[in-house]
Amino acid sequence: MKPIRNEKLRRTVRYLVPFVLAPGFVALGITVFHEKRYAFISLCIAVSAVALFATGFDKKRTGSRRLVIVSVLTALSIVGRFIPIFKPVTALTVLTGMYLGAESGFLAGSLTAVLSNFYFGQGPWTPFQMLSWGLLGFLAGILAEPLKRSRVLLFIYGIIAGALYSFIMDVWTVVWYNGDFSIKLYLAALVSAIPYTVSYVVSNVVFLWVFAKPFGEKLTRMHIKYGI
């Protein structure tokens, strides 16, 4: 089988997703999956959002050095996910976004999600993990300047990121189980996830506290030495 011609496909996806696919999924969800339309629409939109980001990264001329460095950081966070309870994944994704740019942050976060799930279990939650970790890395890239300047802001971002990850994932949990969004079930899911949310928040702050300086120094050195 021959690979699809990439340039053309990429351009198609970039225009197809926002103008055709997204409204199409909404229409399909409403007409075909009557009771489960919210679950269907949210899953499809998550997948197409990730695809849209991937094409954006591909289109931009990214040097092979940056590409390899992002893969290195992705591999580090995959290895880090094996640490029990306290996971450095979000912290590493945030640092990638801060020092290598928003798109690299998105790619590192979403690739970590899909690849580490080979060890932790794939499922319909994978696209949502890709999207939420990716967005946390992307936002860190956009807020890079203030986050680099102030450690307090970085810790606040870590806390918000941990909570946000839980909030986004629980929207999916509720919609998947219930077929419809129910605020009562959502609150119950959030409450039952409190131990996890706390562990995310704590590990984000701890790992950002430990890693921010050495990682910043090393990545800045990369920038000065090799011009990435």
Add this chain to the structure above:
Amino acid sequence: MKALDSFNPLAVFVYFMASAGIAMFSMDPVILLLSMLGAVTLFVIRREGRQTGTHLFSLFLFLTLTVINPLFQHNGRTVLFVLNDNPITLEALLYGADAAAMVVSVLYWFRSFSSIITSDKLLYLFGLLSPKPALMISMALRFVPLFRMQAKRTDMAQRALGKYKEDNAIDFIRMKLSVFSIMVSWALENGIITADSMAARGYGTGRRTCFSPYKFRPQDALLLGLSLMLAGAVGAAMALGGLEFAFYPTVSKISPDFLRLAAYIAYALLSFLPATIEIGDALKWQYLRSRI
């Protein structure tokens, strides 16, 4: 029995998206029952992982998810009993069982999916879409064992230096942190060398292709075609309202009209397709062995 492992990843991927997808987005209890039976059969005959543990966990999850719904949802006509001034209804309990069957059967589908679509096959699927993420996936996957090996080496070197006492917890953590720091520096420098080597060998000068050892054989086309056709049939029945099913205020009865029966038959065929492939392959193998 691992017949499905030799199929083209694209066909297998489409199949699992179709079978799990319909289960995920349908509320019809018969569809969910078929999905559960098909998924569990496939999981059992493929003998993946820890069987008893998985089944016990699934049963526990099923029961938990079944009881959660009536605690939060008080619609429905048939009140079973009243808990803290809130009515617990039969309809809400059945809805909970329906949703639980959906979640548990999708989990079973994805267990088999993960064991068939390994990371190298995912690489092939990504390669069809976009070559750069595919390249990054292959590099990241290669770096994971490399980093583990290098971390072990660094760790041994640090121990040999004798700077850290092994029986002192703080010293131990300091050693681990310094190993990690050395690892990160090494990984980044090593990455640059890799990138330069790639550039020297002409990376980025031409159109990138992905190596793929997967051919598209007639049986792959058959699996792909059948998946799309059967899923399309069920989807069409859904779109025409043939599979509508309501739990509130009362559980609707399943009327045996043509559309509904056709959808059930199509989904039953879809659901047991991989189990049939596995069993057929095993029978063929047994037959061939009996002739020796």
